[in-house]
Amino acid sequence: xxxxxxxxxxxxxxxEADPLLRLLDLLREDLGLTGVKxxxxxxxxxxxxxxxxxxxxxxxxIPVATVAGCEIVTPEGLRDTDRGKCIVEAFxxxxxxxxxxxxxxxxxxxxxxxxxxxxxxxxxVREGLSGNLCRCTGYDMIVRGVLLAANKGRGLW
Amino acid sequence: xxxxxxxxxTRVDAEAKSTGAAKYVSDLQFPGLLYARVLRSDRARATxxxxxxxxxxxxxxxxxxxxxxxxxxxxxxxxxxxxxxxADGRVRYIGEAIxxxxxxxxxxxxxxxxxxxxxYEDLDPVFTLEEALALKGGPLYGDDNLxxxxxxxxxxxxxxxxxxxxxxxxxxxxxxxxxxYMEPQGVIGTLEEGKITFYASSQCPFYIRKAVAHCLGxxxxxxxxxxxxxGGAFGGKEHFPDVMATPVAVAVxxxxxxxxxxxxxxxxxxxxxxxxxxxxxFRTALDKDGKIIGMDIDVQINAGAxxxxxxVVLQRAIFSSNSVYDIPNVKIRGRAIAxxxxxxxxxxxxxxxxxxFAVEMHMSHLARQLGVDExxxxxxxxxxxxxxxxxxxxxxxxxxxxxxxxxxxxxxDYDRKAAEYSRGALRGIGISIFNHGSGxxxxxxxxxxxxxxxxxxxxxxxxxxLVSNVEMGQxxxxxxxxxxxxxxxxxxxDVGYDNPDTDRVPDSGPxxxxxxxxxxxxxxxxxxxxLKAAWKPGEMVEVSHRYAPPPxxxxxxxxxxxxxxxSFGWGINVVEVEVDPVTYEVSTKGIWSxxxxxxxxxxxxVEGQAHGGIIQGLGYASLEKLEAVNGRFRQHTMADYVIPTxxxxxxxxxxxxxxxxxxxxxxAKGAGELVFDGAAPAYADAVQWAIDKPVDRIPVxxxxxxxxxxx
Numbered sequence: 001x002x003x004x005x006x007x008x009x010x011x012x013x014x015x016e017a018d019p020l021l022r023l024l025d026l027l028r029e030d031l032g033l034t035g036v037k038x039x040x041x042x043x044x045x046x047x048x049x050x051x052x053x054x055x056x057x058x059x060x061x062i063p064v065a066t067v068a069g070c071e072i073v074t075p076e077g078l079r080d081t082d083r084g085k086c087i088v089e090a091f092x093x094x095x096x097x098x099x100x101x102x103x104x105x106x107x108x109x110x111x112x113x114x115x116x117x118x119x120x121x122x123x124x125v126r127e128g129l130s131g132n133l134c135r136c137t138g139y140d141m142i143v144r145g146v147l148l149a150a151n152k153g154r155g156l157w
Numbered sequence: 158x159x160x161x162x163x164x165x166x167t168r169v170d171a172e173a174k175s176t177g178a179a180k181y182v183s184d185l186q187f188p189g190l191l192y193a194r195v196l197r198s199d200r201a202r203a204t205x206x207x208x209x210x211x212x213x214x215x216x217x218x219x220x221x222x223x224x225x226x227x228x229x230x231x232x233x234x235x236x237x238x239x240x241x242x243x244a245d246g247r248v249r250y251i252g253e254a255i256x257x258x259x260x261x262x263x264x265x266x267x268x269x270x271x272x273x274x275x276x277y278e279d280l281d282p283v284f285t286l287e288e289a290l291a292l293k294g295g296p297l298y299g300d301d302n303l304x305x306x307x308x309x310x311x312x313x314x315x316x317x318x319x320x321x322x323x324x325x326x327x328x329x330x331x332x333x334x335x336x337x338y339m340e341p342q343g344v345i346g347t348l349e350e351g352k353i354t355f356y357a358s359s360q361c362p363f364y365i366r367k368a369v370a371h372c373l374g375x376x377x378x379x380x381x382x383x384x385x386x387x388g389g390a391f392g393g394k395e396h397f398p399d400v401m402a403t404p405v406a407v408a409v410x411x412x413x414x415x416x417x418x419x420x421x422x423x424x425x426x427x428x429x430x431x432x433x434x435x436x437x438x439f440r441t442a443l444d445k446d447g448k449i450i451g452m453d454i455d456v457q458i459n460a461g462a463x464x465x466x467x468x469v470v471l472q473r474a475i476f477s478s479n480s481v482y483d484i485p486n487v488k489i490r491g492r493a494i495a496x497x498x499x500x501x502x503x504x505x506x507x508x509x510x511x512x513x514f515a516v517e518m519h520m521s522h523l524a525r526q527l528g529v530d531e532x533x534x535x536x537x538x539x540x541x542x543x544x545x546x547x548x549x550x551x552x553x554x555x556x557x558x559x560x561x562x563x564x565x566x567x568x569x570d571y572d573r574k575a576a577e578y579s580r581g582a583l584r585g586i587g588i589s590i591f592n593h594g595s596g597x598x599x600x601x602x603x604x605x606x607x608x609x610x611x612x613x614x615x616x617x618x619x620x621x622x623l624v625s626n627v628e629m630g631q632x633x634x635x636x637x638x639x640x641x642x643x644x645x646x647x648x649x650x651d652v653g654y655d656n657p658d659t660d661r662v663p664d665s666g667p668x669x670x671x672x673x674x675x676x677x678x679x680x681x682x683x684x685x686x687x688l689k690a691a692w693k694p695g696e697m698v699e700v701s702h703r704y705a706p707p708p709x710x711x712x713x714x715x716x717x718x719x720x721x722x723x724s725f726g727w728g729i730n731v732v733e734v735e736v737d738p739v740t741y742e743v744s745t746k747g748i749w750s751x752x753x754x755x756x757x758x759x760x761x762x763v764e765g766q767a768h769g770g771i772i773q774g775l776g777y778a779s780l781e782k783l784e785a786v787n788g789r790f791r792q793h794t795m796a797d798y799v800i801p802t803x804x805x806x807x808x809x810x811x812x813x814x815x816x817x818x819x820x821x822x823x824x825a826k827g828a829g830e831l832v833f834d835g836a837a838p839a840y841a842d843a844v845q846w847a848i849d850k851p852v853d854r855i856p857v858x859x860x861x862x863x864x865x866x867x868x
Contacts, residue, residue, distance in 0.1 A: 006857075020530070028184075033177075034177065034180065034181075034183075034188075035176065035178070035338070036177070037177075037181070037339075038341075038389075039184065039339050039340070039341070039422065039795075040422040040795045041421055041422055041423075042420060042422065042794055042795065042796065043757015044379065044794070044795035044796050045339065045795055047339060052345040062287035065731075074177075075175075075177035076176075076177055079175070079176040079177065084176075087175070088171075088175045088176060090174055091171060091175050092167050092168065092171035092172060092175070093167065095165070095168070095761040095762070095764070095765050096171075097168060097170065097174050097175055098389075098630035098631070098632070098765060098769065099174075099338070099339060099340070099387065099388045099389040099629060099630025100170065100171075100173075100174025100175070100179055100388065100630070101181065101338075101339035101340040101388030101389060101391075102339045102659060103174050103175045104174075104175065104177040105178070105743035107175055107176075113419075114175070122808075126802075126803040126804050127803075129802075129803040130802045130803050130804045132803075133339065133795070133800060133802060134339065134764075134803075135336075135337050135338060135339050135389050135391070135769070135800060136339075136389055136630045136769045137765055137768060137769050138769045138770075138772030138773070138801075138809065139768075139772065139801075139802075139803040140768045140769060140808045140809055141761075141764075141765055141768065142803070143803065143808070
């Protein structure tokens with residue numbers, strides 16, 4: 001066990017943890033942040049996406065030791081921001097949510113994409129979401145949701 | 158369109174799901190929660206001689222068949238009860254549950270599991286349909302390895318074959334498909350006020366209740382099942398949660414603490430049921446003008462090690478084997494065959510995708526061999542109102558295929574492309590035409606389900622809807638509320654509909670078979686009408702409504718004759734592809750669809766189903782290769798079993814036609830499976846066009862295309 005300190009959703013945290021523990025398990029089990037989902041445990045589906053220093057990562061692949069000193073944002077952190085609210089609304093208006101298990105990860109992917117490119121084309125959105133799998137929607141309405149968020153949230157990113 | 162009901166509203170569950178506030182099974186926390194892992198067979202067919210369990214640390218348990226309480230049974234009660242809760246002396250597939258290791262620390266549970274040694278005596282396993290029919294190693298099931306062997310006859314096929322000018326033979330096959338619901342299978346069993354209680358990711362809470370009660374020797378009302386938010390299902394959470402919950406129930410009964418069983422993705426892909434692989438053989442009799450006068454169809458599905466609901470899947474497969482075509486003389490044999498593979502079971506479409514793919518490809522192969530235009534050839538046999546089905550029932554509704562065909566031709570610019578794209582020039586346009594019966598096959602709704610819906614009008618002027626059908630992504634939380642709200646004249650948000658809890662809601666049946674809107678939605682509408690008539694301001698009143706079959710339906714379950722379905726959804730898909738001449742990779746250039754689902758309860762919900770169903774169907778057609786080799790799936794992660802990403806297919810152009818069904822809510826029929834059914838045949842048909850060679854199987858992989866093209 002070792003002490004790991006990092007910033008989580010804007011607040012400093014220090015936790016005693018096995019340095020090899022997956023960040024996913026720390027977030028879900030020790031910190032109760034169950035908006036981070038485990039879909040595959042092998043970095044393929046993106047349901048466990050979080051932002052690490054602004055970049056999207058799969059929290060199932062990241063040992064806790066590697067987040068020391070980093071800034072981590074989960075869906076619980078994003079949802080209370082203006083950008084997060086904008087994405088939630090745009091997803092709802094576009095029909096982007098079905099079973100919802102991929103959706104928090106899709107929110108994170110959207111935030112990550114719009115930070116880099118606030119005015120993406122459809123092709124750029126499809127590329128930006130390609131690390132996040134969805135089995136319900138066929139992606140069209142999620143793509144529309146991202147484009148709507150970019151449009152409605154002009155100036156936020 | 159009924160503009161009011163069809164107009165899209167914001168889904169009621171969108172915000173909670175997006176923000177991560179919605180609680181799925183693995184998000185639920187219980188004090189003292191124990192974690193379970195399954196000890197699984199690594200043999201396909203064997204006798205278990207011994208199970209050596211090392212001494213267990215305190216607080217850890219090994220649970221097996223000996224822990225089933227007296228009065229209980231070691232059977233998972235589904236349609237049949239051949240699947241044991243825990244293997245008893247023998248195993249029939251790789252992955253079959255022998256026991257559970259249960260304890261407070263997951264890592265420790267895993268270590269204990271690895272330390273258990275099972276001693277087997279191997280038997281001679283059967284994996285292929287041919288091996289199973291040859292009874293290799295002795296019969297696995299009955300004396301013929303056939304869970305079901307059905308025969309249907311329409312007209313006089315023998316006379317048609319005697320009179321035939323030519324007979325064309327064909328063989329079409331389809332592969333396994335894995336559901337890949339994004340949330341893996343999961344249940345939590347616990348005791349609440351002394352009552353055994355489950356939280357489950359599930360389509361059918363009352364199925365779990367029935368199975369757990371049967372296993373523990375309790376009456377169903379001594380078991381409670383609460384549906385947790387369910388992260389996709391697609392048929393995979395219809396019966397398999399019974400297989401998950403029963404061993405957990407035995408553990409909870411013994412230990413008295415909450416026990417969670419959540420599969421990891423590798424277990425879920427490796428050991429949970431799949432879509433049945435199928436082989437369909439056609440012999441088609443044609444007269445001297447090239448007109449079809451008879452068909453002889455042999456359907457075989459690989460059902461795996463336990464029967465589960467394979468017999469009903471087979472029924473739908475054979476009932477779909479003439480699709481939208483009214484062929485005068487038909488003989489069909491269908492067999493569901495026992496093998497030592499992981500059991501096959503329900504998956505969106507439930508046998509229909511196999512039957513529909515086979516007949517669509519066969520019809521196009523016939524046209525090709527006859528040298529006539531494929532679409533015009535198919536159109537000659539379109540059924541219509543009054544048309545006779547393969548079970549000698551009648552089509553009772555207006556069939557709008559001509560109008561739908563016109564619409565999709567315009568949208569996709571089909572006629573121009575069909576004239577311009579020469580066959581074999583690596584660009585192709587394919588079309589599929591299909592239908593899907595809404596609701597349970599035959600008289601299942603009346604004889605087995607007898608669905609009941611309850612509504613409560615509250616003193617505050619709001620209403621509650623009490624049903625057992627679940628939201629699993631398909632939008633039911635929104636569409637059911639809309640139906641009730643529209644009848645009652647209330648805003649959608651004034652109708653309550655919590656996730657089902659078997660102690661609180663009546664049994665309105667399972668969430669499957671495209672029955673939720675078409676059948677239960679109609680009960681919701683009728684129940685809401687009763688409530689409206691009985692409810693006075695400021696009072697509380699409760700009313701119920703039970704299923705009664707629509708008038709004019711006739712069905713004989715013994716010989717499978719009559720109206721197999723009360724109504725049908727109808728669809729046409731067009732897919733355009735390009736084939737790379739070097740790599741044989743196929744890229745999809747356009748996707749168009751038209752559906753008749755009666756009246757859409759919410760156009761955006763239906764469109765979302767259409768998009769998702771089509772992309773899942775295109776995955777089935779192309780990327781999703783799942784091979785069983787000696788009873789073990791070669792692909793077992795999401796890296797090697799590949800489902801479509803946002804980059805794999807272009808956006809879909811979808812249209813609906815209005816065709817209200819009098820016994821559906823506001824005229825609605827089923828949609829959830831129909832939208833899956835047509836993508837694979839349209840895709841394979843487009844590839845045939847591009848390479849100018851017949852395609853006879855899915856998935857259409859580059860390896861398969863290389864074989865076809867290079868011979």
